[in-house]
């Protein structure tokens with residue numbers, strides 16, 4: 001707190017990102033990064049551009065990247081928006097599409113940036129409780145609203161809502177924007193992108209941070225019909241005309257060209273996730289069904305204690321202290337040997 005702060009700054013509740021520890025030899029399973037790294041073609045593409053051309057501004061429209069995404073999703077460039085990570089895309093969604101009189105609806109347990117953005121942009125919101133098994137019931141969303149925001153698969157639960165359920169939700173909610181945050185969609189879900197032609201109020205948000213293994217480059221995108229994308233462009237061009245730097249645009253374009261790397265690595269993560277879930281189950285954990293690159297697990301031993309004991313062994317997982325998920329751990333799926341080290345450590349902790 002400082003006397004130079006405005007009331008607004010003093011009243012903010014900034015998002016707390018998962019920690020980025022600097023421990024040599026650690027097993028880092030706390031922020032859902034992809035253990036495989038980006039396609040080798042990304043490195044090759046970047047190398048060729050570490051030149052004097054970095055003195056020039058990047059393409060403010062990210063035209064090539066948007067064309068590549070449009071092609072991938074059978075859309076046109078005007079139906080694709082790109083931002084500096086999907087976090088920035090979501091910020092523009094709150095700013096540009098959710099500022100209405102009625103509250104935006106989202107689950108009580110979901111990506112905690114949503115409440116941060118709502119407060120930053122003075123968007124009123126209502127959190128709808130997930131059921132006891134952390135499942136989302138779309139009937140709860142049948143109420144007047146200024147927008148609906150659903151992470152699918154949800155984070156940090158990993159639970160997935162199928163396309164039939166989302167379609168029903170879109171059918172009864174035609175007067176406000178429905179945003180589906182698909183940060184983890186490539187790990188086993190069905191994207192709502194196939195519904196875009198039928199629903200002018202649908203916006204699908206994805207990221208290169210998880211399945212494309214480019215969290216360090218900060219590239220996210222939104223897909224929707226032109227008027228929604230135009231709203232995001234109006235905000236973007238009133239905020240920062242060059243949100244994606246040259247290297248980020250190139251990296252994302254190169255990643256999209258290596259479909260083989262993408263499918264091999266995502267399939268490997270899916271297979272490891274199932275093994276990890278089985279290993280945890282065998283140690284007495286309850287594990288939620290996951291369609292993401294992480295699992296949520298709970299044990300009769302307190303999650304805070306397990307997380308601390310793992311940390312002593314330089315294994316980092318995410319524990320959200322307080323609230324309904326206080327006794328759960330969110331564990332990112334790592335490389336097979338990392339998952340093995342985690343299970344080994346838990347075995348030592350639980351059966352000394």
Ligand SMILES: *Cc1c(COP(=O)(O)O)cnc(C)c1O
Nearest residue numbers: 085086087111155183207209220
């Ligand atoms: C990781 C994540 C994001 C943010 O991704 P960036 O593109 O890295 O900003 C958005 N939504 C959810 C649900 C996430 O887990």
